[in-house]
Amino acid sequence: MKLYLAPGACSLADHIALHEAGLEFDRVKVDLKTRKTEDGQDYSQINPKGYVPTLQFDDGEVLTENVAILSMIADKAPRLTPDGKFGHFRLLEMLTFISTEIHKGFKPFFKANATDQEKKAAGELLGKRFSYLAERMKGDYLFGSRFTVADAYLFVMCLWAQKNGLELPRPLPAFVAHMKARPCVRLALEHEGLAAESTAS
Ligand SMILES: N[C@@H](CCC(=O)N[C@@H](CS)C(=O)NCC(=O)O)C(=O)O
CATH class of the missing domain: 3.40.30.10 (Glutaredoxin)
Incomplete structure (x- = not known):
């Protein structure tokens, strides 16, 4: 693969x-x-x-x-899925939210000719989306004390927010720190040549 x-x-x-x-x-x-x-x-x-x-x-x-x-x-790897009878669907719900409401919300930050106004509006909306998740976090990770694949997606979105000067609501800064401490996350960052950059934030 x-x-x-x-x-x-x-x-x-x-x-x-x-x-x-x-x-x-x-x-x-x-x-x-x-x-x-x-x-x-x-x-x-x-x-x-x-x-x-x-x-x-x-x-x-x-x-x-x-x-x-x-x-x-x-x-x-079913241990990377949330618990519960709707675990699979809760995961899809979360991944879809991150994909359509957060990931795509960053578009103005990657568009060469985006105006400051567009970036400001996008930043405000992203702030609301991040807050929605932050207020519902049930533990160190999105679904509680256990990492799921949705955390990997949210982590990348949090890195983008920090890189673009957007303030993350609590407890997302602590979530980023937890993620960076995971050996698999460190390994992926190293493979992508991002380890030094990532420890600086
Ligand atoms: N809907 C796609 C979007 C993927 C996407 O936005 N990829 C970006 C990098 S984060 C990309 O490759 N952009 C380059 C391009 O669109 O030309 C997905 O969720 O997989």
């Missing part, structure tokens, strides 16, 4: 989750500007959507979209 990623991008969530699941995989870096992989392939041939993440299985089949990839990883 191969994970196509770009350092510090949303694919970091899948990278962390694969390590946490104890699955064997190779990493392939993608240059999102040239759409070339580090081993010289045309990335658009692998994922015509052109963006990361992509998970490619040994038989060549590919899976895209964070929600699908993270759900698949949780399916392979």
